Amino acid sequence: xxxxxxxxxxxxxxxxxxxxxxxxxxxxxxxxxxxxxxxxxxxxxxxxxxxxxxxxxxxxxxxxxxxxxxxxxxxxxxxxxxxxxxxxxxxxxxxxxxxxxxxxxxxxxxx
Amino acid sequence: xxxxxxxxxxxxxxxxxxxxxxxxxxxxxxxxxxxxxxxxxxxxxxxxxxxxxxxxxxxxxxxxxxxxxxxxxxxxxxxxxxxxxxxxxxxxxxxxxxxxxxxxxxxxxxxxxxxx
Numbered sequence: 001x002x003x004x005x006x007x008x009x010x011x012x013x014x015x016x017x018x019x020x021x022x023x024x025x026x027x028x029x030x031x032x033x034x035x036x037x038x039x040x041x042x043x044x045x046x047x048x049x050x051x052x053x054x055x056x057x058x059x060x061x062x063x064x065x066x067x068x069x070x071x072x073x074x075x076x077x078x079x080x081x082x083x084x085x086x087x088x089x090x091x092x093x094x095x096x097x098x099x100x101x102x103x104x105x106x107x108x109x110x111x
Numbered sequence: 112x113x114x115x116x117x118x119x120x121x122x123x124x125x126x127x128x129x130x131x132x133x134x135x136x137x138x139x140x141x142x143x144x145x146x147x148x149x150x151x152x153x154x155x156x157x158x159x160x161x162x163x164x165x166x167x168x169x170x171x172x173x174x175x176x177x178x179x180x181x182x183x184x185x186x187x188x189x190x191x192x193x194x195x196x197x198x199x200x201x202x203x204x205x206x207x208x209x210x211x212x213x214x215x216x217x218x219x220x221x222x223x224x225x226x227x
Contacts (some may be wrong), residue, residue: 044219045156045214045217046217047215047216048214050214055216056213090155092156099158100146100148100158100161101158102157108167
């Protein structure tokens with residue numbers, strides 16, 4: 001088993017860029033795809049990144065995903081921040097390719 | 112358009128049982144694995160169970176193994192979660208999720224409250 005660790009919260013100003021990290025505790029970050037979910041207050045989660053760096057249709061290209069084997073982490077980058085980006089963000093991967101593992105979530109505040 | 116509508120949540124006493132349902136539409140239900148994910152009030156996401164499209168393979172999270180059973184009826188385009196021996200820490204919104212290879216589509220959730 002492994003854990004995914006995210007910062008509890010991040011904040012940035014509109015128009016700026018923010019990076020949310022997701023660090024895998026054991027095993028290679030590259031061994032299983034990473035997904036990112038956005039959850040606005042009072043709403044269910046929606047997928048913003050799948051398979052490390054793919055965007056579902058309708059997700060703006062201001063949001064991008066990547067993985068870094070040197071730090072064993074995944075990152076969600078949001079550029080040109082808008083107030084509508086204010087939400088909780090969760091990373092997720094798979095253990096043994098089957099069992100879902102979530103990060104603890106990061107609250108993004110757009111000041 | 113994919114739609115997932117959960118139902119069956121409510122208030123139940125500790126030790127009690129509850130059955131959740133998820134009605135699916137807008138896609139060929141039997142072609143997709145489905146999952147339940149829960150979220151306790153003010154907390155993060157917690158994977159519960161996954162069931163293959165055929166219904167032959169199930170996978171459960173550690174916190175619910177032996178107490179919860181996921182099932183499906185492909186003829187009714189429906190997913191279920193039978194929850195037994197409920198505890199206070201099972202209190203959460205339960206989401207139905209279509210595993211579609213592009214991150215999944217989530218329903219709106221149904222709230223389960225375990226309290227005396």
